[in-house]
Amino acid sequence: MNIQLWTYAPLTLIMALTLTGCPSDDGGGDDMEETEETVGETEESTDTDTDIDTTETESTDTDTDVDTTETESTDTSEETDTTEETDTTEETETTGGALSFEADVYPIIMASCSCHLGGSPGQLAMPDAAAAYDNLVGVTSSQEGDLARVEAGDPDASYFYLKVTGSQGNGTDDMPPSGGLISTADQMMIADWITEGANP
Structure with missing residues (x-):
């Protein structure tokens, strides 16, 4: 009798450890589904952030276009001023040529x-x-x-x-x-x- 107990004891212990180490089908499945949902939400969040960044970049490009237009307008005004200065110089030279x-x-x-x-x-x-x-x-x-x-x-x-x-x-x-x-x-x-x- 004692011999049989000592014979079965290790087997019983091994089986107990094996059953304890394996997650139940229901519990393990739930953990996997929760992990997949978390990963999906993270990817959606990342995609959303990326979309926002892209929108902000497009807005920045629009602002840059506006600034360029304003710069071109300023350049046109400067060219007009330069032409007027040239006319003034010609008038001065004509006046300076008067007889004395x-x-x-x-x-x-x-x-x-x-x-x-x-x-x-x-x-x-x-x-x-x-x-x-x-x-x-x-x-x-x-x-x-x-x-x-x-x-x-x-x-x-x-x-x-x-x-x-x-x-x-x-x-x-x-x-x-x-x-x-x-x-x-x-x-x-x-x-x-x-x-x-x-x-x-």
Whole structure:
């Protein structure tokens, strides 16, 4: 009897351990289903997050397009400003090209009116550019009281211009009185200088 108990005891123990280590069919199945559901939910959650990230990325792309449009508009304005600056530069260059008495007219007087450089015939002394300018522009002629020697802006009302072109018409000498009138080019230079405002 004792021998039989010792014989069956190990077998009984092994069977008990085997049954204890195996999960029941119902319990094991439930655990597997719960695990699969958890994995599925995790994948769905991941997919949802990915969709959200994609949407945010698309929104960012849209913002980038808007910013690009604004930048292009700014560039167009800058180009317009640049064109206006170019026009201003051209106007400045034109103004800077105006004739002046000292640079353009007085050299003609020095070459053709030597009597007025060292004296004052007709009460007109022109020893240097500054004195000549002061005695010509806006000063009434001593020979023709109705006219200024130089009327800025109007050559035909300037007695100085009429004298150097021989068109004064009052019987007085032309200027210069000998050697003939100054050249046509010099006459036009004086006329243009007066027309532009008789600048110093």
